[in-house]
Amino acid sequence: MKKLIHKKFSFGGRIRVAALVDASAQQFIGKIITVGGWARSVRLADGGNIAFVELNDGSSIKNFQIVVQKEMNGFDDLCKEGIGSCFLFKGDCVKSPGNKQPVIFLYINFTQIKIKFRIAYTIV
Numbered sequence: 001m002k003k004l005i006h007k008k009f010s011f012g013g014r015i016r017v018a019a020l021v022d023a024s025a026q027q028f029i030g031k032i033i034t035v036g037g038w039a040r041s042v043r044l045a046d047g048g049n050i051a052f053v054e055l056n057d058g059s060s061i062k063n064f065q066i067v068v069q070k071e072m073n074g075f076d077d078l079c080k081e082g083i084g085s086c087f088l089f090k091g092d093c094v095k096s097p098g099n100k101q102p103v104i105f106l107y108i109n110f111t112q113i114k115i116k117f118r119i120a121y122t123i124v
Contacts, residue, residue, distance in 0.1 A: 013034060014034045015028065015033045016059040017035065017058075017060050020093075025093075032090065032092055033093050035057070035088075036057060036086075036087060036089065037064075038055070038085065039055060039085045040055070042082055042085070050067060051070075051075065052065055053065070053087065055087065066091075
């Protein structure tokens with residue numbers, strides 16, 4: 001059986017989620033990377049001092065965890081968002097303390113990309 005080869009980089013130099021949830025993700029530790037996608041969940045922890053964003057860009061069925069500390073710019077705006085919000089994060093990639101994924105991402109800067117559209121239906 002052939003092993004599927006995943007592209008590591010996407011448009012704009014972003015790292016794909018598939019590359020970050022794979023065992024080869026160790027190569028990104030200690031580097032500042034950019035990752036983007038849609039939020040599968042946004043949740044608060046540590047009494048509201050930390051937010052965890054489960055992000056997916058469609059390159060993997062697994063999600064990638066972003067850790068955002070309250071001191072970061074835009075923390076309050078991020079916490080107001082929910083499932084389906086589109087984000088672009090730039091930050092440090094560090095070794096995960098757990099064993100569910102090889103690396104986690106500590107946010108430095110993020111841009112929220114709001115995509116709004118309206119579908120008109122005609123009933124006949």
